[in-house]
Amino acid sequence: MASPFRNVRFHATESDQEELLALGSRPRGFRGGAARLGAIGETFDNDEAAARFYLTRVFARNKSSTVRSMAALDQPQTVPDMRVVRTQESPLTATRLVTFEQTQTSIPIFGSIARIEMDKNRRLVAVDAEVADIPDVAPVASISPVDALERIAVFTGVDAAALAAVTPPELTYYHDDNRDTWHLAYFYRNVPAAPAEFTSEATEGRGHGLGRSPRELRPRLHYLVDAHNGDMLRYYSAAPTLTVPVKIKGTDEEGQEQT
Secondary structure: OOOOEEEEEEEHHHOOHHHHHHOOOOOOOOOOOHHHHHHHOOOOOOHHHHHHHHHHHHHHOOOOHHHHOOOOOOOOOOOOOEEEEEEEEEOOOOEEEEEEEEEEOOEEEOOOEEEEEEOOOOOEEEEEEEEEOOOOOOOOOOOOHHHHHHHHHHHHOOOHHHHOOOOOOEEEEEEEOOOOEEEEEEEEEEEOOOOHHHHHHHHOOOOOOOOOOHHHHOOOEEEEEEOOOOOEEEEEEOOOOOOOOOOOOEEOOOOOEEO
């Protein structure tokens, strides 16, 4: 089954000076002085503005019409439906990394991401993004967060009152890979309740000696519940877990399938 996400990649080392200029970034080593910057590249007041500008330009030059439609060239420092997740420095490479997640109708898309790397002068270094086109899914929930939390309580076999302190959920668009369908979902984080299946798996091959592991005693899971019909779409541990290694397949950065 093809992934609903489209990968968008760009790296300055793989591009020539002409392409960098078309993206609005000054090539490294260019000498021109402040008076000429407007003719060959943009200047920015902050990292987010620069990152949005470059992301818009990279999207606009992509071969996919879906990706191109996300660009807004008439608003050069705005990429529609992207919200900042974090901005961080990378001491190892002396670059800055601005990370976004894609949204639609202001609702985030689960699994989407866009990373824009720039040097200290805010010249573009690289772009790596996973974006999706959401079909017609009603953006307004049909059930309340309370109803969705009660579904989790029933699913895990705990008293709903035990989940009263759970942080309110966020709406998100979630893709069910098994059914190849998109859903509007409530995303609950760090819920202190686990279904019997999860608890059973946690007891197999214990790595904490003869005693019970923290995962059994104090489970913390993330849940995605359909915001229209209350179906349980996905749940997984809030903390990283390790299981028996299995052989898997995936697509590398060059688009080649690897095992």
